[in-house]
Amino acid sequence: MAKAKGDIVIDIERCKGCELCIEACPQDALEVSRQVNKKGYLYIVKVEDTCTGCESCALVCPEGGVTVYRVQNKKKTQVAQVKNITSDINITVKE
Amino acid sequence: MNEKTMLDDDHYENVIREESVCTSENLVYERPETLLDTPLHYCPGCGHGVVHRIIAEVVDELGIQEETIGVAPVGCAVFAYNYLNIDMSEAAHGRASAVATGIKRVLPEKYVFSYQGDGDLAAIGTGETIHTCNRGENLLIIFINNGIYGMTGGQMAPTTLPGMKSTTSPFGRDVKSMGAPLKITDLVAQLPGTYYVTRQSVHKPANVRKTKKAILKGFQFQKENKGTCFVEVVSNCPSNWKMTPLESNKFLEDQMLPFYPLGDLKNPERKEK
Amino acid sequence: MKELKLMKGNEALAEAAIRAGCDAYFGYPITPQSEVLEYLSREAENRTGMVILQAESEVASINMVYGAAGTGKKVMTSSSSPGVSLMQEGISYIACAELPCLLVNVNRGGPGLGTIQPSQGDYFQTVKGGGHGDYKLIVLAPSTVQEMADFVDEGFELAFKYRNPVMILSDGALGQMMEKVELQAQKERVTMPGLDAWATIGKPVNRDHNVITSLHIQPDKMEEINIHLQKKYRTIEENEIRVEMINCDDAEYIITAYGLVARICTKAAELARDKGIKVGVIRPITLFPFPINEIAEAAGKVKGILDVEMNAGQMVEDVRLSVNGKVPVEFYGRMGGIVPTPEEILEAFEEKLLGGAK
Structure with a gap:
């Protein structure tokens, strides 16, 4: 299966530079910037164009500072609905 | 916005972002509505923020923002009500589950949860915790266990690991004189009043997903009046553990998790299968 | 319909709570006031659906009152001196968070475990503070079994009028002795209007979330709260003296x-x-x-x-x-x-x- 195409937007003013997202990113797409934000934190930036929109960075971010996008092709939208964990649970119950 | 930020923003815009990807139809993850804009006061890398966000996501997904009342503890999460856009009550130290009981008893149709740390829930509030669980109050207790008193500056908690240093166990926790860590989640799992008891963490993406499922179940079981649901989240405290966030997560995995193993301690729904 | 009965002070108070349309009682047994919890346990739920819960301690009771009072319901607890001492932290929180509720102290002899006989040794605790910080309870002191009953409804009225905890300061003799008492007609259990402004009942889409708290970490904000409370206490002094x-x-x-x-x-x-x-x-x-x-x-x-x-x-x-x-x-x-x-x-x-x- 071809790699999914994704992107993220980091709310740099929320970011505290904890680097948990860097470690979580399976694509090694994130780095600490060389600049600080208004609060004085070295925030995180995306430096590699390898993002698949897997959400790992957003999941571990304690600040709720990451928005994730993933290119949706038709096949994927039918199968996945990944975002909604509620539907995951419903499926489990049905089983 | 200061100059430096702008510079970097430009860099970011020009080099990396592909506008075609960042469209509303491609949006797969954003901050939940119930998590307010207010920047969190927690230290960098602290697990509290993740659990707050998970609660907000679950409230949004279940569509129960209008029917949910939370109870904040005394401890680092004392300001939880500044971040969660739901009605909330701030309890005295250790009494969150009693406060939650009071709310739930007079508003039995609403969703009620308490959010408590280890000092709050397993030291000063042990009595309330045990009896709330023993009565099987239909509410959800979310227990953040990071093995230390965060807000007061790193004193020994009931859950501090044997040998672990804190400001009040500067030579390491000596279980002979200070007692062994209290595994209160194991304790409440023994009580007939609890329905669903689980221990999770939020240090890795997969664990975050599991914790979210656990909290979701906690709310769903509450709807069905099943009894007390108890979700422990083994978490970190980089500042008071005197570690970087990454080091703290490694410590959590290497030291905390062997002592506090993850998984369901009580889940009747699973047994049925 | 009013009714005439021969009752113990504690039971008259409990009966009056039911008739006042009280929504919930959280308490813990202690002599000489256990009859309140006992009476409510056997009478209340069937008659009005009032919530009665025997808590694990007075500490838990008062914090259950805090939680339930935060929803704007008519909530109460009762205890006797040592138990009321245990409640003081919670009472201070309730006073600061401005939650209406009714507290009852059937005063017994102290200090310490003391005796179970009547005393007025808790005047300072009740009137001057008891808990930490500058706060006041509205304190009603009954002298008859009739007043034990009457002050329940009056106490709730005052509590809601000023969003302030009200304490009935009784004693072991009044709690235990029997007298003729005229009971008021049953009031409906009603949800007070205007709760949306402050109570934690679940946030509708069109209002900001309500927070019940006594934590105001900025000193200027905390002083503001104190000034507001003191102003309220002055208003109470102007309007509510009974003698x-x-x-x-x-x-x-x-x-x-x-x-x-x-x-x-x-x-x-x-x-x-x-x-x-x-x-x-x-x-x-x-x-x-x-x-x-x-x-x-x-x-x-x-x-x-x-x-x-x-x-x-x-x-x-x-x-x-x-x-x-x-x-x-x-x-x-x-x-x-x-x-x-x-x-x-x-x-x-x-x-x-x-x-x-x-």
Whole structure:
């Protein structure tokens, strides 16, 4: 299966530079910037164009500072609905 | 916005972002509505923020923002009500589950949860915790266990690991004189009043997903009046553990998790299968 | 429909709670007030659906009250002295968070575990604070079983009018003794209007979330809250003083006393009048707000005042502040659970104010 195409937007003013997202990113797409934000934190930036929109960075971010996008092709939208964990649970119950 | 930020923003815009990807139809993850804009006061890398966000996501997904009342503890999460856009009550130290009981008893149709740390829930509030669980109050207790008193500056908690240093166990926790860590989640799992008891963490993406499922179940079981649901989240405290966030997560995995193993301690729904 | 019954003070209070449309009671057994919890446990739920919960401690009870009162329901608890001591932290939180609720202290002898007999040793704790910080309870002091019942509804009215905890300060004798009591008709359990402004009942889409808290970490904000509270207490002082003046019009001497002791003092005053000494009794019904002006005014017309209490002298400090040195204020008290007789009060009066028996 071809790699999914994704992107993220980091709310740099929320970011505290904890680097948990860097470690979580399976694509090694994130780095600490060389600049600080208004609060004085070295925030995180995306430096590699390898993002698949897997959400790992957003999941571990304690600040709720990451928005994730993933290119949706038709096949994927039918199968996945990944975002909604509620539907995951419903499926489990049905089983 | 200061100059430096702008510079970097430009860099970011020009080099990396592909506008075609960042469209509303491609949006797969954003901050939940119930998590307010207010920047969190927690230290960098602290697990509290993740659990707050998970609660907000679950409230949004279940569509129960209008029917949910939370109870904040005394401890680092004392300001939880500044971040969660739901009605909330701030309890005295250790009494969150009693406060939650009071709310739930007079508003039995609403969703009620308490959010408590280890000092709050397993030291000063042990009595309330045990009896709330023993009565099987239909509410959800979310227990953040990071093995230390965060807000007061790193004193020994009931859950501090044997040998672990804190400001009040500067030579390491000596279980002979200070007692062994209290595994209160194991304790409440023994009580007939609890329905669903689980221990999770939020240090890795997969664990975050599991914790979210656990909290979701906690709310769903509450709807069905099943009894007390108890979700422990083994978490970190980089500042008071005197570690970087990454080091703290490694410590959590290497030291905390062997002592506090993850998984369901009580889940009747699973047994049925 | 009103109803006449012979009841224990504690039971009359419990019955009145049901009839006042109280939504919930959280309590813990302690002598001499356990009848409240017992009575409610067997009567309340079937009749009105009122929530009754025996908590694991007084600490838990008061925090359950805090949670439930935060939803704007009519909520109450009761206890006796040592139990009320345990509740003080929670009461301070409730006062700061401005939650309406009804508290009852069936005072027993202290300090410590003390006795289970009646006492008024908790006046300071109840009226001056008890818990930490600058706060006030509205304090109602019944002297009859009838008032044990009446003050429940009145207490809830005051609690909601001012969003302030109200304490009924009773004692072990009033709680245990039986008297005729006229019970009010059953009130509906109704949800108060206007709760959306502050109560934690679940946030509708169109309003901001409500937060019940007593934490204001910025000192300027905390001072603002304090100023607001003090302003409220001044309003309460202006509007809510209740005091009974018994035969004070022609009195040459006054006895001040509250609660059950005021009744004994009324008898002592009668005995004095039999001897030709004109004695009146001032009975503060609200201990906060305290009837300062009434006592000050009366002090201007008499030769001396005797304050009588079942303690080592607590309300007497407020009487002296009210009198402000105009006339001598003497004190007579019994402690540890002893109830004084009219004769010994008369004797004390004669000795302290007249220089010996007349």
